[in-house]
Amino acid sequence: MPHHPNLDRELAAALDRFEMPFPDLSTLTAEDLPEMRAQAAAMYAATAVDDPLVTIEERWAQGPEGAPDVRLRVYRSAGAADGPLPCLYWIHGGGMIVGTPDADDALVGRFVKEVGCVVVSVDYRLAPEHPDPAPVEDCYAGLAWTAKNAAELGIDPARVAVGGASAGGGLAAGTVLLARDRGGPAVAYQLLVCPMLDDRDNTPSTLEFESAVVWARAANVFGWTSLLGDRKGTDDVSPYAAPARAEDLSGLPPAFIDVGELEVFRDECLLYAQRLSQAGVSTEFHLYAGAFHGFDLIIPDAEVSRQAGAARIVALRRALLA
Structure with missing residues (x-):
């Protein structure tokens, strides 16, 4: 597939050097998910590196009523002073259909080291086996547990941020x-x-973006359909599942939103940032020219990727350490 004419030149050059093409998700089905999840787990296992500067502890929170307990991973600096410390409650991505918190170890480890916070990352149930509202209710249950156990975890309950990427950002x-x-x-x-x-x-x-480097329109439709079933696109969708549907955004905490120019999510992120600001919510927004979905994870050494990562660190430090 030829590159989009607006693609950042450094990202384009890096993509040209990749030996293997990205998987075609345009015909993704539920039958493909077990293999897709297995491949993702194998890739994580092959690339995982223990960071001696970050400790990881597994904890469990009481799940939503009638549901299993929720697994959480708690990350902190190996040399951190006694708390209370700020906390980032993190939700992994994966289109609502794949992903685990373990795969974000390196990503959230950077927040731990450079922001000086504790990170609690939630392992929510995935669609389509567990459709809405299971994923967001798991995420809320983990947040409630984190707040309830803040003192034990060395967390300052007044300095808890909630964050995530892609589907995790929506959750x-x-x-x-x-x-x-x-x-x-x-x-x-x-x-x-x-x-x-x-x-x-x-x-x-x-x-x-019928075609895209990562997560084109067909994959996005599949992800939402997995989560919502026949309710997708109808009036019977909760704003907790699809936050763009929320009619009232007032009274929410300050927000940071970023997105690439060359991705499906571009305009919904633009509109959500605009509506937050119009509702009186202090909002910082970044649109990265020439960038595709997940560019910073796939090509982390590109200048635009370094810029994006640094901006998130600065925003969290300002919000949690000021």
Whole structure:
């Protein structure tokens, strides 16, 4: 597939050096998911590196009513001073259909080291086996557990941010809406990295990116359909599942949103940032020219990738350490 004419030149050159093409997700089906998840797990196992500067502890939170307990991974600096420390409650990506918190070890380890915070990462149930509201309710249950056990974890409950990437960014936004509407836990900040926010598939960027480096329109439709089934695109979708549907964004914590120019999520992120700001929510927004979905994870050494990673660190430090 030829490159998009707006693709960042450094990203394009790196893609040209890749020996293996990215998988074609345009015909993804539920039958493909077991192999896809197994391949992702094998890739993580092959590339995982223990970081002596970060300790990881497994904990379990009580799940939503009638549901299993929720696995959490708690990351902290190996040499951290006694708390209370700020916390980033993190939600992994994967289109609602794949992913585990373990695969984000390196990513959240950077937050631990450079922000000076504790990270709690949640292992929510995946669609289509566990459709909405299971994923967002798992995320909320883990957040509630984190707030309840803040003292034991060495966390300052007044300095808890909720963040995530891609589907995790959408779940983070939904979890923050739930926290507001249920009267807690308190959330100081939301860090939404290329979030998946809108199931309606009707923005210009969803129509534009029938083809994309990663996560084109067909894959996005499959992800939302896995989560929502026949409700996708109808009026019977909760804003906690698709936060772009929330009519009232007032009273939410300050927000950071970023997204690439060349991805399906571009316009829904633009609109969500605009609506947050119009609702009186202090919002920082970054649109990375020439960047595709997940560019910073796939090509981390590119200048635009370093810029994106640094901006998130700066935003969290300002929000949690000021």
